[in-house]
Amino acid sequence: MNSHVHIIDGTLDTLRWVGDALELIDQRGLPTQVRMDRCATVGEVARAIRELRVRGAPAIGVAAAYGLALGGLHARASTLPEFVSVVRCDADNLAATRPTAVNLRWALDRTMRALDEATDVDHGRALLLRAAQELHCEDEQNCRAIGAYGAPLIPPGSRVLTHCNAGALATTGIGTALGVIRAAYGAGRIREVLVDETRPVLQGARLTAWELAQDGIPATLITDNAAAHFMKLGRVDVVVVGADRITARGDVANKIGTYGVALAARAHGLPFYVAAPLGTVDFSLTDGDAIPIEERSSDEVTTLGGVRIAPHGIAVENPAFDVTPARFIAGIITERGVALPDFAESLSRLRAGETLPGPVIVPA
DSSP states (O other): OOOOOOEETTEEOSEEEETTEEEEEOGGGTTTOOOEEEEOSHHHHHHHHHTTSSOSHHHHHHHHHHHHHHHHHHOOOSSHHHHHHHHHHHHHHHHTTOSSOHHHHHHHHHHHHGGGGOSSHHHHHHHHHHHHHHHHHHHHHHHHHHHHHHGGGSOTTEEEEEOSOOBGGGSSSSBSHHHHHHHHHHTTOEEEEEEEOOTTTTHIIIIIHHHHHHHTOOEEEEOGGGHHHHHHTTOOSEEEEOOSEEETTOOEEEETTHHHHHHHHHHTTOOEEEEOOGGGEETTOOOGGGSOOOBOOTHHHHEETTEEOSOTTOOOOOBSEEEEOGGGOSEEEETTEEEOSSHHHHHHHHHTTOOOOOOOOOOO
16 A cells, blocks of 8 residues: 655655554655555564565664554454463564664564563553654654764765665664764755665665755765775765664674775775664674674576576675674764774763763864
């Protein structure tokens, strides 16, 4: 089912709860088709996440929380223990849809904890929906805070490079990396955004370029393998990307190709920032090599727009993510402040609610 997409002041209804269903932008159709899909069951939410109709670590976390609410709504259970068991099974199925993004499991675990207060099945259903709505609201607020903390790091007059899509389409707010870019542009600090196309699914070309066009932010689309070239030409001043999982010591899993951008930035002496909520930090992991990397369909590589571009029978490997070591990262911008190296210490202190000494702010 399709319905109208609300675009107000550059903010999208990436997903929304309407009646007893979750509506979300089907991102597979962008930029030429802007439509909403309706998910009325937990299974439909799981398929939407798996098929990239909704994507981006924060957005799939919130979508999964609403999926649990739908699972609870339709659960056939007469007792509270039976209800909890059914919902827990739904949570496991949702968690399996995208293994790399830690926000997914984090959001599911948090939503499940809401059932600790349930007194009966109907109360449990209400608590699941309330927990999902709270996550939705918090993500919107987190994006604003990330933008506010990150904008002063961008030198005035900057040309910023970003990879993949960490914008409103990847969150329920203004975005993480694009939240920083939006805030910095609003403060007069950005003159141009360079957008990597982000093969093989083209999230940069289809999604980030579309978002920036909606906001009227000057943007130039480049191929992935041109990033180092533009750095060499002096066309890039700073890099800002999102993240799908961050280890306790600051290694960052993000869309495939991010590691190469970080290497090029280091070679050219450019700051490389990561913008993500603290929910993206997996404090149970220290080594980035331990992050599970999702392997996606070979069709994403061998076809483009439904047209085959590679010979039949060719072997294909299609990892969706790579890991950038902490030593290449200048700072991790969160909703509680900017973590600087040593990340093991600074991320832990932010998690504990401490206020850290601020990074060097570039005067406007």
